[in-house]
Amino acid sequence: MTSPAIQVRGLRRSYGSGATAYEAVRGVDLDVPAGTLTALLGTNGAGKTSTMEVVEGLCSPSAGEVRVLGLDPVAARDQVRRRTGTLLQTSGFSGDLTVDETLRMWAGTLTAPRPLAEVVDLLRLGHRADVAVRALSGGERRRLDLACALMGRPEVLLLDEPTTGLDPESRRDVWALVRSLRDAGTTVLLTTHYLEEAEALADRLEIMHAGRIVRSGTAAEVVAGHPSHIRLRTTSAPAWLDELPAGRGVITDGGRTTVETDALQETLTALLVRAGAEGLRLDDLEARHASLESVFLAIADGTHPATTTTTTPEPEAALR
Numbered sequence: 001m002t003s004p005a006i007q008v009r010g011l012r013r014s015y016g017s018g019a020t021a022y023e024a025v026r027g028v029d030l031d032v033p034a035g036t037l038t039a040l041l042g043t044n045g046a047g048k049t050s051t052m053e054v055v056e057g058l059c060s061p062s063a064g065e066v067r068v069l070g071l072d073p074v075a076a077r078d079q080v081r082r083r084t085g086t087l088l089q090t091s092g093f094s095g096d097l098t099v100d101e102t103l104r105m106w107a108g109t110l111t112a113p114r115p116l117a118e119v120v121d122l123l124r125l126g127h128r129a130d131v132a133v134r135a136l137s138g139g140e141r142r143r144l145d146l147a148c149a150l151m152g153r154p155e156v157l158l159l160d161e162p163t164t165g166l167d168p169e170s171r172r173d174v175w176a177l178v179r180s181l182r183d184a185g186t187t188v189l190l191t192t193h194y195l196e197e198a199e200a201l202a203d204r205l206e207i208m209h210a211g212r213i214v215r216s217g218t219a220a221e222v223v224a225g226h227p228s229h230i231r232l233r234t235t236s237a238p239a240w241l242d243e244l245p246a247g248r249g250v251i252t253d254g255g256r257t258t259v260e261t262d263a264l265q266e267t268l269t270a271l272l273v274r275a276g277a278e279g280l281r282l283d284d285l286e287a288r289h290a291s292l293e294s295v296f297l298a299i300a301d302g303t304h305p306a307t308t309t310t311t312t313p314e315p316e317a318a319l320r
């Protein structure tokens with residue numbers, strides 16, 4: 001079996017030292033197999049960028065190990081950089097240069113850049129070629145950043161929030177582009193705040209919370225086992241709600257009652273029949289299957305079981 005293109009073991013990263021030290025990454029293990037796309041999701045401040053920066057080779061971990069294409073991205077930075085395309089959360093291109101000048105300058109730093117016309121076409125930047133970077137819209141600037149990340153035909157693409165600031169049409173264009181690169185064999189690790197982006201693109205999701213990966217797997221695996229919800233407004237929740245088939249529990253909060261269930265249709269059917277028999281009015285009835293969004297929200301508000309584990313997992317076997 002070939003090694004994953006990206007491997008992270010027991011990664012820790014702290015900022016500051018002494019009493020004010022803050023550990024932003026607290027023991028992350030991550031494998032991205034070659035030719036697949038992994039999306040790193042998480043709440044604000046979860047540690048996604050802090051993790052990405054170590055994988056990008058921009059800084060060393062406080063503890064743990066990272067390998068990109070089998071190499072240490074800090075110690076072997078020159079070799080790794082040649083084979084990797086990186087999109088930072090914010091780019092540092094000069095606002096005075098035009099799009100064309102920026103792309104030419106960037107191409108000059110690469111050993112085998114794609115033809116400029118190809119990159120301009122891929123990111124639909126042709127009509128802005130002579131415009132200064134400072135005059136670009138946020139979305140156009142993001143497309144320029146992406147153009148540079150792709151220019152060296154990288155084997156590994158590291159994209160920190162690639163579609164932030166893009167309108168829906170541009171976002172879908174970028175999705176199609178990233179998908180085609182992955183289909184052609186590029187390994188992609190990206191961070192995103194858009195759950196639909198992660199679902200649309202990723203072979204595998206890694207959800208971070210408070211410096212740890214708390215859920216991993218395909219979108220279906222991440223959602224599996226999470227309860228569906230039936231919500232209703234009642235002045236007082238009847239006791240029989242607790243006895244509905246496949247029900248997991250009833251939560252009452254400020255006049256809203258939520259029934260958690262493992263089998264939405266069965267529970268909902270039984271609830272409607274019983275409510276009819278009891279003459280109970282069901283105002284604002286709402287039924288929702290478990291979704292990536294409901295899992296994510298449960299992680300964000302700390303009610304997901306994975307977020308209540310406070311122990312730090314032992315790192316898996318160290319990398320060879």
Ligand SMILES: Nc1ncnc2c1ncn2[C@@H]1O[C@H](COP(=O)(O)OP(=O)(O)OP(=O)(O)O)[C@@H](O)[C@H]1O
Pocket residue numbers: 015016022024042043044045046047048049050051
């Ligand atoms: N240079 C720094 N010095 C001190 N703390 C930092 C520094 N950079 C990040 N942090 C802290 O580390 C934590 C993780 O930040 P990080 O940017 O990695 O999170 P993130 O998951 O990428 O967040 P977001 O989704 O908001 O971009 C945050 O609490 C942040 O305030």
